[in-house]
Amino acid sequence: MKKIFSILIPIVFAIIFTIGIDKSLDNKIDMLCKxxxxxxxxxxxxxxxxxxxxVIKDLxxxxxxxFLIGSSELGIDVEQNPINLFPIKGCGYDVSCFGRPYTQDLQQATYLGATNLQSNQKVAFISSIQWFEDKNAIGPSHFAVNFSDIQFYKFLKNPKISDENKQYYAGRISKLLTKAKKNPAEAFYAKLYYNPTPTKKVLKLIFEPYYKTKQYLLNIKDKALIYKKLKSLxxxxPKTGYTIDWKAEKSKAQDEINKTVSTNEFHISDKWYNKNLKKELDNLKLQSKDEDPVNSKEMDDYKFFLSVCKELDIKPYVILMPVNGWFYDYTGLTKDKRYQFYDKVKELAEGYNLEVLDLREHEYEKGFLIDPKHLGKxxxxxxSENIFNYFNKKQ
Known part of the structure; x- marks a missing residue:
């Protein structure tokens, strides 16, 4: 009996201590938010x-x-980027961004499905054709870089998301993490979750205590990391924002673009062209001629994203980002193929009664993009102006 108590007492104290930390973090985060x-x-x-x-998304x-969700374009550091421009007087909200290089439709769906969002959550979603240029969608190693274990478990536990979408998600996660040889515990859980068989159900039941414990500890870790960030603020x-004269801002941005030296065939700044593109031109000629964005696996992930949004009762404002038309013509992804892609993305979004900001008409506009693939001033x-007008109209 003494041996049993000697084993149980430390376990009980460890449990009580862990629960205490969890509650303490809740209280501290709540105070910091005020x-x-x-x-x-x-x-x-x-x-x-x-x-x-x-945790931070809930807060x-x-x-x-x-929520402004996208990928690498969010990192373009110009004052016109919504991250820098908002809050704006008259809109009553600020902008938070989520996305980095190699965050695509599957990850964007996770951002939303793994959180306890408010029923009126505002979301602006930037869709990029470059996600769809690979017929197999995102590569395993690239996906694993941005994979979040805590979001993975929370997504699968979200009661608002259908079993059909959870099955699709688990199947994709299982394949991607297994091929990447990352997060073996989550890869195994996804494999057990996907297309359950009697054997899988038994194994899932056996491992349930381990996974429940892990999820609880991951949640505490998430809170601790966010507490550290909030404490450092x-x-x-919050800033109240300022009034913007959109016409004046357009004139100012255009004046800055007009001063940019651009003598190359793609009408981007010579400075960027000489540093990043000039030496690679021979390798880029017609390299994309066989790409077919409409039939990429990424299109299935995009459909999945839209379906998850519907189940969460979120109506994202879909921003269909253009590319530099001169450059993409050079690489062989023709205007016809690009327009087929734009049409498909727009059609699918509108099928869910979503509004789409279609920017394809700016493909051949100097300065609209800062490089071949990312928005400029x-x-x-x-x-930013369309986000402001769209969500103000919704209020």
């Missing part, structure tokens, strides 16, 4: 802790922030 502008965390592009966290949603109330200003 004294800090937590949107400052949401505005940091490329922060792995923030992007992989479920920012409760605060009323608009300066004290003070006038591009981001166009997006």
């Amino acid at each position: 004294t800090k502008d937590i949107s400052l965390v949401g505005k940091v592009y490329g922060d792995a802790v923030k992007d992989k966290s479920a 920012l949603s409760a605060k009323g922030d608009l 300066p004290d003070g109330a 006038t591009g981001w200003l166009k997006v």
Whole structure:
């Protein structure tokens, strides 16, 4: 009996201690949310802790922030980027961004499905053709870089998401993580979850205590990491924003573009062209001629994203980002193929009664993009203005 007690007592104390830490973190985070502008965390592009966290998304949603979700374009540091431009007087919300390089439709769906979002959550979703250029969609190693274990478990536990979508998700996660040889515990759980058989059900039951414990500890870890970030913020109330003269901002941005030296065939700045593109031109000629974005596996992931949004009762404002037409013509992904892609993405979104900001007409507009694939000053200003007008109309 003494041996049993000697084993049980430390376990009981460990459980009580862990529960105490969990409750303490809840209280501390709640206090910090009252004294800090937590949107400052949401505005940091490329922060792995923030992007992989479920806790911060719950907090920012409760605060009323608009979620701007995309990928590498979010990192373009121009003042017209919504991350820098908002809050704007008259809109009543700030903007938090989620996405880094190699975050695509599957990850975007996870961002939303793994959190306890408010019923009126504002979401602006940027869709990029480059996600669809690989017929197999995102590569395993690229996906694993941004994979979040806590979001994975929370997505599968979300009662709003259908079993059909959870099955699709588990199947994709199992294949991607297994091929990447990353997160073996989650890869195994996804394999057990996907297409359950009697054997899988028994194994899942056997391993259930381990996975429940892990999820609980991951949740505490998530809270601890976010608490550390919130604690480091300066004290003070959120910014109230300022009034924007959109016409004046357009004129200012265009003046800056007109001063940019551009003598190359793609009409992008010579500085960027000489540094990043000039030496690679021979290798890029017609390299994309066999690509077929409409029939990429990524299109299935996009359909999955839209379906998850419907189940969560979220209506994202879909932003269909253009590319530099001159450059893409050079690489062989023709205008006809690009327009077929734009049409398909728009058609699928409108099938869910979503509004689409279709920017394809700017493919051949100098300065709209800062490089062949990412929005520049006038591009981001166009997006910011339309986000402002769209969500103000919704209020």
